[in-house]
Amino acid sequence: MDLPYLKIKGRSLLPVIQGGMGIGVSAHSLAGAVAAEGAVGTIASVELRRLHEDLMQHLRRLRDPAASAQANLTALDREIQEARRIAGKEGFIAVNVMHAISGYREHVLQAIRSGVNAVIVGAGLPLDLPTLAAEFPNVALIPILSEERGVQVVLRRWMRQKRLPDAIVIENPQFAGGHLGATRLEDVSDSRYGFAHVLPAIRKLFEELGLKADQIPLIAAGGISSFQKMRETFSLGGSGAQLGTPFAVTTEGDAHINFKRVLADAMPKDLVTFMSSAGLPARAVLTPWLRRYLGRERRLRACASPDHSQCPSQTECLVHCGFKDGHSSSGQFCIEAQLAAAQRGDVEHGLFFRGAGQLPFGQQIRSVRELFATLLGETAQTSVEECISRVAV
Secondary structure (H helix, E strand, C coil): CCCECEEECCEEECCEEECCCCCCCCCHHHHHHHHHCCCEEEEECCCHHHHCHHHHHHHHCCCCHHHHHHHHHHHHHHHHHHHHHHHCCCCEEEEEEECCECCHHHHHHHHHHCCCCEEEEECCCCCCHHHHCCCCCCCEEEEEECCHHHHHHHHHHHHHCCCCCCCEEEECCCCCCEECCCCCHHHCCCHHHCHHHHHHHHHHHHHHCCCCCCCCCEEEECCCCCHHHHHHHHHCCCCEEEECHHHHCCCCCCCCHHHHHHHHHCCHHHEEEEECCCCCEEEEECCHHHHHHHHHHHHHHHHCCHHHCCCCCCCCCECCCHHHHCCCCCCCCCHHHHHHHHHCCCCCCCCCECCCCCCCCCCCCCCHHHHHHHHCCCCCCCCHHHHHHHCEC
């Protein structure tokens, strides 16, 4: 079976969205390289200030949440412009914005004003996104959801705002990395999230809502890292795949080589699922910091109290943070600090998000171009241009 192009806003793209990975794992280098190959290259908007030393030097003197928020917007614009330089004017650049961050609205508008082709929103239901982007009809809007109930809620609300998603990413929490689409740890492996169930169910929902079966592309996310998996996705009604970890470990990935080595070397037994301070289940590699934290988690959560809570980094990056707000049901750590440590290669203190699937090249660090050759069913030596020429319109 040949793989069709992914059609978004009149563009024909390779059927791959590179997942957004926060605090500088997917910034301009990775997103630009992916977009240059003809797929969707994605910058994660959260805490990009950490990639810009001039901004960080200024902030160290202030310790002011408002200044940090503005610095993140400045950094986001810089990253988008640099990704565009790499990808060229025809490159399809997206920005992933977490609905859970305190600067959600500002990040969406900054991304649009900085010239992105698409805004992708996860970590919450972006019910207001069409209104927020109403003045920008040419920018694609793509929510990340996990099951048909969430899709139904979003579609009905968006339809009242006279706009449909330009694509929907369907994330399977059993295999995805980072923050997962389930709300409880015990639901992460629930069969209702399986693509074999969710994709046909959403196509049926489209029919019930009076939409054409292929009107909104469905992008499967989680555990897809081979041509065979891509084929299976299309056979179930998908229109493409979103991949995070396989792109994170490419040579063009924006994180430190230590970060890539931790992800590439991790075995299935090294992966754990736990509650993030964002109040969502998350999946990561069991590195030293996470092992120590999980050993103390029960005691820390028992001590959590809204009466003794504060943001230790004074960035107020999340709307709801279990650590900052003293919510015992959520993780009790500063997620921004731990993810930033991982991005800069601090194996001892970092939190290393990773998906559960096998990597295409095992423990090898290879290029974005080689990854596309594998995903499109070609050998690593075959050029992406040859692969593209074999993709059916």
